Amino acid sequence: MLFMVKMDVNIPAEFDAEKATQLKFVEKNRFQELQRSGKWRHIWRVVGQYxxxxxxxxxxxxxxxxxxxxLPLYPFMTVTVAPLCRHPSSIYEDDR
Structure with a gap:
């Protein structure tokens, strides 16, 4: 099943900067692990937003x-999820 997930991150300004840096490092490692597994297929940054x-x-x-x-940053996220299905006009066979 494919899902589009938008993750808005809001780390409070008063949160310890060193802890935030460490969380971001661990988050990147977890993301890359999920990407290598094929579970997290694509990611795009939203311009001008975290x-x-x-x-x-x-x-x-x-x-x-x-x-x-x-995800280590999950406690600081607002997550929006939308299920996806293959569009009949798609020319890509791997859009399942």
Whole structure:
């Protein structure tokens, strides 16, 4: 199942800067692990925002939820999820 996920990150200004830097480092490692597994297929930065739009390829709603909550920055995120399906006019066969 494909899902479009928008993640808006809002780390409070009073949050310890060193801890924030460490969380971002761990977040990047977790993201790359999920990307290598094929679960996190695409990620795009939203210009001018601390946000991204991503495409996940997972087995279920529950699996997506379970992956998202493992992200170190998850407590600071507002997450919007939309299920996707292949558009009949797409020329790409891997759009499932």
């Amino acid at each position: 946000a991204n739009v991503s495409i996940f390829d997972v087995e279920s709603n529950a699996e997506l939820h379970d992956l998202l909550v493992t």
